[in-house]
Amino acid sequence: MHKDPLLHFMRKKISIIGCGAIGSELALSVDGDMAKNVALLSLFDIRPDNAETVKSKLSNNDPPIFNDFSDYINSESFKDVELVIEAASQNALTSYLNQLILSKKDVLVMSVGAFANSEFFSEVIKNVEDNDVNIYVPSGAIAGIDALKSVKNSISYVTLTTTKNPNSLKDSPFFKNNNLAVDSIKKRTLIFEGSAIEAVQNFPANVNVAALLGLAGIGVEKTKVNVIADPSIRINKHEIKVIGKFGELIVRVKNIPSSTNPKTSYLAILSAIECLRSITTKGIKYGT
Ligand SMILES: NC(=O)c1ccc[n+]([C@@H]2O[C@H](COP(=O)([O-])OP(=O)(O)OC[C@H]3O[C@@H](n4cnc5c(N)ncnc54)[C@H](O)[C@@H]3O)[C@@H](O)[C@H]2O)c1
Structure with a gap:
């Protein structure tokens, strides 16, 4: 864990919802080569064992674990979070996204299929405009x-x-x-x-x-x-x-x-990691 308060202040404070194939690799990257720029403040998963497994592999972060959404967004750690990464499911995104936006958090969304529901998506667009937040959607399993x-x-x-x-x-x-x-x-x-x-x-x-x-x-x-x-x-x-x-x-x-979820392509995991890296670092941005 980084003890330097200045470094803590400078790092982008993130939280991850969903500690499966994508969320766990992201957490490891955050804890590894992104540790200088990104701090992982909490993990939320309806299966706390999945979050525990991820946490046990971290060396530079010690995030509290939540398995109830209300406990999660009302926690002390959530107040400081600037960016939430959703890597759970379309149901999770539909249930949580508007509350995350109303809490003024930027969100990186993996379960983008949920946006095909036009009623939900219209509500999201309105809330994004009203709350001045960013929603990042990585290119995931495709290119172009x-x-x-x-x-x-x-x-x-x-x-x-x-x-x-x-x-x-x-x-x-x-x-x-x-x-x-x-x-x-x-x-x-x-x-x-x-x-x-x-x-x-x-x-x-x-x-x-x-x-x-x-x-x-x-x-x-x-x-x-x-x-x-x-x-x-x-x-x-x-x-x-x-x-x-x-x-x-x-x-x-x-x-x-x-290797852990055959429905998810490895490229989607790498794309999520690269999107986070791009958001959290300054410098030359290719292909934006
Ligand atoms: N955009 C893309 O190109 C792309 C590519 C692959 C996967 N995905 C999507 O990203 C999401 C995550 O994929 P994955 O492979 O990591 O899935 P996964 O099944 O390996 O992991 C999902 C994790 O989220 C947790 N979870 C499920 N519902 C939850 C809820 N309501 N609240 C909190 N935690 C919950 C599960 O317990 C699990 O630990 C899925 O919706 C998947 O369809 C998107």
């Missing part, structure tokens, strides 16, 4: 968001084709909604075609990237998504095609899944 934002007013067409092993998709409401057994998929099959908003509803834990593409580009209604289940692959593939007056943008990402 920088270019998509730049051309968003001259796009005629955006498609995301996501290919995953059926096991990575198995808990999705899509299978229940369509009375389809995951095990019945024996070969590469296009199982879903629809808008980004429908994709997020059917595969909430898998296609956060669909919502992000929609929000950064031409909207979640107009952005088209295909989901392919392929039992022969172990990676998560995302192929993005954007066509417009500017020309064409084609991005293909072949992601290695995280």
Whole structure:
């Protein structure tokens, strides 16, 4: 733990909600090479054992652990927090985000799929404006968001084709909604075609990237998504095609899944870490 009060004052004070695949790696980075710039003031997880596991690996921070949201936001440690990192779930984001914003905290959001709910998202936008905070949404498991934002007013067409092993998709409401057994998929099959908003509803834990593409580009209604289940692959593939007056943008990402959560790509973890690093350090910013 840094004892120097000046250093403590200068460091960006953060807190993490969700200590799973993303939250735990982020915490370790904060405690490691970001320790000079970032202080981890608290951890919140509905499974305190997950938070305990993360805490036991830290050397430069000693954050208190919470497993109840009300205790968490009413705690002494929360008062000093400047930036909250959400790496929990869409439900968590929907339940907590507006209260975090009303508490004047900046928030780095990983469960961006929740923003596909237009009612929730409108409330978030209003609260962000009224409370003068920033919401950071990392590019996560895909690439090309920088270019998509730049051309968003001259796009005629955006498609995301996501290919995953059926096991990575198995808990999705899509299978229940369509009375389809995951095990019945024996070969590469296009199982879903629809808008980004429908994709997020059917595969909430898998296609956060669909919502992000929609929000950064031409909207979640107009952005088209295909989901392919392929039992022969172990990676998560995302192929993005954007066509417009500017020309064409084609991005293909072949992601290695995280070792602890096969639904989450390792790139998404690295993207969250890089986003935090960019927020908390001064200097030359590439690709912003
Ligand atoms: N934007 C992207 O590209 C992208 C990529 C991958 C994952 N994600 C999303 O990021 C989030 C985290 O992913 P992960 O792989 O770390 O998940 P994970 O399942 O490995 O970890 C989630 C952690 O959050 C905790 N949690 C769940 N609900 C909670 C709640 N209501 N309150 C507090 N804690 C809660 C869980 O106990 C768990 O420890 C997920 O919503 C996931 O869909 C986004």
